[in-house]
Amino acid sequence: MMTQTWEQMRIVLNDRTLLGISLGSWAVFLGLLVGLALLFRILMAVAKVRSRRLADRSELPLHDYLCQILDHTWPISIVALAAYLAQTLVDFRGSIDPTAVAVGDTIRALSLIVLFLQAGRWGMGLIDEGLTHGFRFANFSESAARTAHGVVRFFALAGLWGIILILILGSFGVEITPLLAGLGVGGIAVAFALQQILGDIFCSVAIVLDKPFEVGDFIITGDHMGVVEFIGVKTTRVRSLGGEQIVFPNSDLIGSRVRNYKRMAERRVTFGFGVRYDTPADILQRIPEEVRETIESLDQVRFDRAHFAKFGDSSLDFEVVYYVLSPDYNQYMDLQQSINLSLMRRMESLGVEFAFPSRSLYVEQSAGRSQVSGFTGTSS
Structure with a gap:
């Protein structure tokens, strides 16, 4: 069944x-x-x-x-x-x-x-x-x-x-x-x-292989600067200091000079200041040593040189060079501020005044008439 x-x-x-x-x-x-x-x-x-x-x-x-x-x-x-x-x-x-x-x-x-x-x-x-x-x-x-x-x-x-x-x-x-x-x-x-688009695409390969910059690097190219946020197949996007996003074609970045501050191992700093023309010579000779002591007293810096560089139009000019042992910009500005304040205190203790642009007028009596001559320098 x-x-x-x-x-x-x-x-x-x-x-x-x-x-x-x-x-x-x-x-x-x-x-x-x-x-x-x-x-x-x-x-x-x-x-x-x-x-x-x-x-x-x-x-x-x-x-x-x-x-x-x-x-x-x-x-x-x-x-x-x-x-x-x-x-x-x-x-x-x-x-x-x-x-x-x-x-x-x-x-x-x-x-x-x-x-x-x-x-x-x-x-x-x-x-x-x-x-x-x-x-x-x-x-x-x-x-x-x-x-x-x-x-x-x-x-x-x-x-x-x-x-x-x-x-x-x-x-x-x-x-x-x-x-x-x-x-x-x-x-x-x-x-x-599509040669322009293809050019940008192949430039992206060059960026990847050559690595002139990476995501997170602070770069300057031309008049633009900022932090690299994204590297794409056609464009690279940078966040500027003002907050806006700047979009670069990859071919523009490959064809231009790019300054990469993230790769900086240390920062070389050059600055100058001027003192009055009536400053005595023995005091002028002491100023570079005062500058050296000021900079060497700070951490994360390396002193290079300080010199009485030249006779300016209205001041006796000094030039100073030192190195900040870090690429961080905020740290550099903090150190420069400390150096400036310390130099002002040391110059006050030496009785040295910083110069500012001025003009002195001298009036001479010659053959019954007055003659006015000008001299550009520090007012006295």
């Missing part, structure tokens, strides 16, 4: 069709689909746990790459792989019914598209992991790695998805060779039309 029931059911499933395919074939297809999907899901869960343990215990990057592949796997991709294998085993395309062939082709095409997109997602994860390990191996600083990551990732992803697109077209029977030839000819025309 049971045997007759199964036989009748088999006959019914084989005789009745849906979209040109017997219900029996559909049942086998769905059974394979569910079974394979569950099997792949279980295998992936086990592999994810084991690979994570291996990655935590080992320093080899291979386990990290495997974790990236498993973490970037879509659940729909497991279903697509199961559907592709199931339709191959059932062989919908072997039917003489055109509808059945179309259904088989559709299942195969949709499965391949999902699988190719999954391959692209795996590639993205491997690229990110590879860049992280590569920059670490090359001893890139954190700011340099951020600078290079965006540009290198853009070109890597462009190449990856270009290959994925070619594979998808090839799987659908599209002739790739004429397409590539057409793209080559068209690419030349596009290159001429």
